[in-house]
Amino acid sequence: MSQIHLELTKVGIEFPTPKGPFCALRDVDLKIKKGEFVSLIGHSGCGKSTVLNIVAGLYQATTGGVVLNGREVNEPGPERAVVFQNHSLLPWLTAYENVELGVKRVFKGKKTKAEMREWIEHNLELVHMTHAIHKRPDELSGGMKQRVGIARALAMEPQVLLMDEPFGALDALTRAHLQDSLMEIQNELGNTVIMITHDVDEAVLLSDRIVMMTNGPAATVGEILDVPLARPRNRLELADNVEYNHYRSAVLRFLYEKQKKIESIDAKRAEKQLDKGAAEPAKSVA
Amino acid sequence: MSSKLATLKFEQLKAIKWRDVLISTLMPLIGVLAFILLWHTAAPNINTSLGDFPQPKQVFEQWGNLVDEYKTEQERAEVFYERQEKRNAELLAQDPAAKIDEREFNGRPTFFDKIETSLVTVLSGFFVASIIAIPVGILIGLSQPLYNAINPLIQLFKPVSPLAWLPLVTIVVSAVYVSDSPMFSKSYIISLLTVSLCSLWPTMINTAVGVAGVSKDLINVSRVLRLGWFTHVMKIVLPSAIPMMFTGLRISLGIAWMVLIAAEMLSQNPGLGKFVWDEFQNGSSDSLSRICLAILVIGLIGFLLDRIILILQTYINWDKSAVVR
Numbered sequence: 001m002s003q004i005h006l007e008l009t010k011v012g013i014e015f016p017t018p019k020g021p022f023c024a025l026r027d028v029d030l031k032i033k034k035g036e037f038v039s040l041i042g043h044s045g046c047g048k049s050t051v052l053n054i055v056a057g058l059y060q061a062t063t064g065g066v067v068l069n070g071r072e073v074n075e076p077g078p079e080r081a082v083v084f085q086n087h088s089l090l091p092w093l094t095a096y097e098n099v100e101l102g103v104k105r106v107f108k109g110k111k112t113k114a115e116m117r118e119w120i121e122h123n124l125e126l127v128h129m130t131h132a133i134h135k136r137p138d139e140l141s142g143g144m145k146q147r148v149g150i151a152r153a154l155a156m157e158p159q160v161l162l163m164d165e166p167f168g169a170l171d172a173l174t175r176a177h178l179q180d181s182l183m184e185i186q187n188e189l190g191n192t193v194i195m196i197t198h199d200v201d202e203a204v205l206l207s208d209r210i211v212m213m214t215n216g217p218a219a220t221v222g223e224i225l226d227v228p229l230a231r232p233r234n235r236l237e238l239a240d241n242v243e244y245n246h247y248r249s250a251v252l253r254f255l256y257e258k259q260k261k262i263e264s265i266d267a268k269r270a271e272k273q274l275d276k277g278a279a280e281p282a283k284s285v286a
Numbered sequence: 287m288s289s290k291l292a293t294l295k296f297e298q299l300k301a302i303k304w305r306d307v308l309i310s311t312l313m314p315l316i317g318v319l320a321f322i323l324l325w326h327t328a329a330p331n332i333n334t335s336l337g338d339f340p341q342p343k344q345v346f347e348q349w350g351n352l353v354d355e356y357k358t359e360q361e362r363a364e365v366f367y368e369r370q371e372k373r374n375a376e377l378l379a380q381d382p383a384a385k386i387d388e389r390e391f392n393g394r395p396t397f398f399d400k401i402e403t404s405l406v407t408v409l410s411g412f413f414v415a416s417i418i419a420i421p422v423g424i425l426i427g428l429s430q431p432l433y434n435a436i437n438p439l440i441q442l443f444k445p446v447s448p449l450a451w452l453p454l455v456t457i458v459v460s461a462v463y464v465s466d467s468p469m470f471s472k473s474y475i476i477s478l479l480t481v482s483l484c485s486l487w488p489t490m491i492n493t494a495v496g497v498a499g500v501s502k503d504l505i506n507v508s509r510v511l512r513l514g515w516f517t518h519v520m521k522i523v524l525p526s527a528i529p530m531m532f533t534g535l536r537i538s539l540g541i542a543w544m545v546l547i548a549a550e551m552l553s554q555n556p557g558l559g560k561f562v563w564d565e566f567q568n569g570s571s572d573s574l575s576r577i578c579l580a581i582l583v584i585g586l587i588g589f590l591l592d593r594i595i596l597i598l599q600t601y602i603n604w605d606k607s608a609v610v611r
Contacts, residue, residue: 056510057509057510058506058509058510075509075512076506076509076510076512077510077512078510078511078512080510081510082506082507082510084503084506084507086503088501088503088504088506088507090504090507090521090522090525091604091605092525092604092605093521101511101513101521102511105511105512105513136604138605156511
């Protein structure tokens, strides 16, 4: 068995609010092996992103801590590269320059200019973005921007790749495309990945393990599901696979039976009502 | 039926296009012409101590007069230098060791010299203001405590009129700027400082707001990359703040130009402000027309300065799709 690479021990976090401290996470324990692909899944607002931000070092845990390769994590750093949900590319830089920013930081003094150039181009090639290497983000589609975001993270050669709902803002077809690309890259590089998702299919398709989180406040790890499906995985073949569907329904059962979110249904209804109210005047204009 | 519909649509489109052209080119022309007509008819009804208020025609005539004055001065200067050269040559021919003076022609500054003086003064004042306001704006945008410390001063000094600053600046400059062979005239320094003091604030405030408004996501990117302070400011903060910064610079330059005219009137800096003041004191029959002309020129230059900043903004701004107006 390979050794423990990243370890979260009794991680909890409280945010100060006017009504006193709000406990978002409590006692999150997680051990991740090198090269493992772990998904965090849970209802929205359960603190998945908070876990990721603590691992990234963007938030400080109130209790417990994160240890990467035997060293405590207490600030952000390029060895824990983040792929943000809304790409977060610098709009004034081209795809190449966006990747370059990280590469220059990480490989300063270790790679020559020519090597850096080659490395940046190699990473953009990995995400199939060679054709738009000198385009600015506003000239790229949503999926392409996210590809560049992934290239930027990969190019830093992170020990852990943190992905915060990387495909959440994309349409279904683009998302499937990017998932396939990600699996390809993962096969090749064998990165350790933590990915936040709320998409059950995405979690089962991509992960070695799925960490299911309970609802907040004071959210924690509910169940952990191993997904020992053979790789490379093919979404079409897996669609009728008994095992795949078993894992899928296990996650669904956790989310919709054990952690059913009753309050959120009311909230959603109210939200819909609001949406309707907002939609009607817009229609009359059209 | 459908083809009929298509032609109808085409004609409609054509009509819309024509209307757009009319609105965008003809309307401004109509506006200006209406203003000139109104001016033309109203002017003879305003009787002043210097005669009737000038009509557009008379103001335009003054333009010709001022150009003539400029030409005359140019000729005088040429004659002066020719004479000086000749005299010096004669002196040298008599005695090769003779001491020769090379004097500058000391003619009256014409209208166009005054425009030049005003432009030099406003741009140097604006430059001084900007190199103070932009760094300070960046610093107070980055640091909330620093912002809290400086904000009261900004709020206090921002509304102060240039006319209030001027006496103070005049006295301080007269006391501090003492030199036997001054590189710049006092009136220039006084006008420059007054312009700077008044045009500092919009750039400072807008830069600070732009810097403080950098998207949280981009700041997170910077933290994950562990960018150094300088790289963070250069690569993340400044580009984000550029649109706001330019908004500030535009307002500042507008204020600088307005303040300059007032400052020149009182400090006697030989620019457009002094031109207007001198004509006011002069009180000849041409004075009113000349003042009107000066006002038009001041407005036109203000407009051009604003356009220059806009061009600079579209050139520097990364967001080429941004609509500037």
